[in-house]
Amino acid sequence: MRLALTPGVALRLLEERGRPSARLVAPGRLRSDLLAALRAEVRAGRLARAEAFAQMDHLRALAPRLLTDRVSMRRAWDIADALGCDMAAAEYIAVAALQGDALVVADDAFPAAGTIVAVRGYDALLA
Incomplete structure (x- = not known):
């Protein structure tokens, strides 16, 4: 099974040093999104x-497949148009649609994703 990570889920996975049994996929922007979120946490004390940095090392150890290909970008554009969402959200949904069996989300971060892909909660990573 391949699960597509979203930033909130990835942050929790890194904080808990989780070891999912599924293969992980995400758009290439995940690395930058996580760096920005972690830096904000550091700046806030x-x-x-x-x-x-240890959490980012854990991300590298998990070795998610990070996609930056043309097909993913075009699919993200179509999803953004269809759902009226921003491109960042559309990129995560597109990767799930193209390469994953489900998009793993935290809370209601991607409310419209369920119209395009299967959506699962954090526990799906550890099942």
């Missing part, structure tokens, strides 16, 4: 810089 909620996370030590060393811990932020």
